[in-house]
Amino acid sequence: MAALLEMRGIVRCYGKLRANDGIDLDVHAGEIVGLLGENGSGKSTLMKVLFGMVPPDGGGIVFRGKELAGHRPGDAMAAGIAMIHQHFMLVEAMTVVENVMLGWKESGWWLGRHAMAARIRETSERFGLALDPFARVADLPLGRRQRIEILKAVLREAELLILDEPTSNLAPSEVTELLAILRRLRQDGKGIVFITHKLPEVMAVCDTVTVLRAGKVSGRAPVAGASRAGLAGMMVGRDVTAPQILGEIAPGPIRLDIQGLSGPGLGPIDLTLRGGEILGIAGVDGNGQLELAETLAGLRRATAGRISLDGQEITRATVNARMQAGLAYMPADRSSTALVRSMTIADNLMLRDSRRAPYRRHGLLAGRAGLTKAKALMQRFDIRAPSPATPASRLSGGNQQKIVIARELDRNPAVLIAHQPTWGLDPGATHFVLERMIALRDAGACVIYISSELEEVLSISDRVAVIAGGTIAGIMARAAIDMPQLGLWMSGRAA
Numbered sequence: 001m002a003a004l005l006e007m008r009g010i011v012r013c014y015g016k017l018r019a020n021d022g023i024d025l026d027v028h029a030g031e032i033v034g035l036l037g038e039n040g041s042g043k044s045t046l047m048k049v050l051f052g053m054v055p056p057d058g059g060g061i062v063f064r065g066k067e068l069a070g071h072r073p074g075d076a077m078a079a080g081i082a083m084i085h086q087h088f089m090l091v092e093a094m095t096v097v098e099n100v101m102l103g104w105k106e107s108g109w110w111l112g113r114h115a116m117a118a119r120i121r122e123t124s125e126r127f128g129l130a131l132d133p134f135a136r137v138a139d140l141p142l143g144r145r146q147r148i149e150i151l152k153a154v155l156r157e158a159e160l161l162i163l164d165e166p167t168s169n170l171a172p173s174e175v176t177e178l179l180a181i182l183r184r185l186r187q188d189g190k191g192i193v194f195i196t197h198k199l200p201e202v203m204a205v206c207d208t209v210t211v212l213r214a215g216k217v218s219g220r221a222p223v224a225g226a227s228r229a230g231l232a233g234m235m236v237g238r239d240v241t242a243p244q245i246l247g248e249i250a251p252g253p254i255r256l257d258i259q260g261l262s263g264p265g266l267g268p269i270d271l272t273l274r275g276g277e278i279l280g281i282a283g284v285d286g287n288g289q290l291e292l293a294e295t296l297a298g299l300r301r302a303t304a305g306r307i308s309l310d311g312q313e314i315t316r317a318t319v320n321a322r323m324q325a326g327l328a329y330m331p332a333d334r335s336s337t338a339l340v341r342s343m344t345i346a347d348n349l350m351l352r353d354s355r356r357a358p359y360r361r362h363g364l365l366a367g368r369a370g371l372t373k374a375k376a377l378m379q380r381f382d383i384r385a386p387s388p389a390t391p392a393s394r395l396s397g398g399n400q401q402k403i404v405i406a407r408e409l410d411r412n413p414a415v416l417i418a419h420q421p422t423w424g425l426d427p428g429a430t431h432f433v434l435e436r437m438i439a440l441r442d443a444g445a446c447v448i449y450i451s452s453e454l455e456e457v458l459s460i461s462d463r464v465a466v467i468a469g470g471t472i473a474g475i476m477a478r479a480a481i482d483m484p485q486l487g488l489w490m491s492g493r494a495a
């Protein structure tokens, strides 16, 4: 059977960099193709070329037997290609049905909203989207909003759906639901390109994988029969598994002491961390993780309780004062909270040190010393970009995240608050970041590691706490992990 999509020899350059260097990709109707590869290997670029967001410098695309060239996103959509963006393009104050009809001339709007609502109900049922046409977008969790984008694609008769890291912001139950929806789309004959760094998701739904490395296809394989280690090996050229904490180390003095900490949607929380330990905070997203992280970082005010760091109270301290006291923070939403995309890599890396000699120079953030240091950090953290003077906005998503991680880890903090630190990172980079955190712990710092990826939390934590409904439902030591109990805590049932 002829492929639904044939991309041949796609080349796309950014200056001297060949982000796509002769890539072939086929997708058949009723097939889910996993597009994998290290951060910066060219996955998003390839999809941007396909969707008409950037023109290719070479190669050709045939979709449903017709050549697609010189196209823009509007043409791609008209041809039957849909891109499910990570940042949804929805109007929050409007309902599902209104969003579906918005800007869609052929929607049959003259039939009225109720006719469209009936179509939405029917489609929603067919693909398991569970969407109420008259729900307001503002009232829907992220997972449902994403499904509105899928709904729009199906109603507009898209035959190929592109999903670029669609699970990064979803709660685990929403991920399971999304994967089920993808299977139903496949059953209906849709072709799907699924970009993800999470191998369990690949194993769960993909039929084949195409792996990119440095702008070229480095491997292709059917998923049936492939092992997780084998796929990881194809991506980074070696086997990567989560690093393990090696043995207990004698806990040091108390470094972070949190008593009765409360705020909107949070608390009261009591936690005590000693030097030399990693406390993992597991839990279903949206249960107070963001509130806890931001209150500790000084971005939200606590309404009650106290936080002390190495014996010094910091409950009301500014973000800067907390940093001076030795606190480092990696927010989950790094691209907008922790990074200035228009600034260079070097300036972003120096953001915390720019007031200090020798980095401060005539008001410029990164002088010569800054550039030298930035180069060293780029090498250590494998931040792939032409030079430290490249604007952060030109980097791939994962490489942007590495800037924040490098900056915060390099400060050798006393206390690190890391919220979903490995989101968007490829397996090699994930391994590296986890290793650095263990090293920080071994050197006597303490780490709060907040993540909804339970497996990762379990692999890296000395103790695991579960957050539910804004409070700590329970804590257990690594040696005494009781999975059913963890599950009960996570589901919010009484301890």
Ligand SMILES: Nc1ncnc2c1ncn2[C@@H]1O[C@H](COP(=O)(O)OP(=O)(O)OP(=O)(O)O)[C@@H](O)[C@H]1O
Pocket (backbone or CB within 6 Å): 014, 017, 019, 037, 038, 039, 040, 041, 042, 043, 044, 045, 046, 384, 385, 393, 394, 395, 396, 397, 398, 399, 424
């Ligand atoms: N607008 C741009 N200007 C210059 N270089 C760019 C631009 N966009 C992407 N690049 C470069 O192209 C290469 C491929 O980036 P791309 O975003 O396609 O990677 P990716 O595989 O999607 O990575 P990730 O997993 O980190 O999202 C990277 O080296 C990136 O720095």
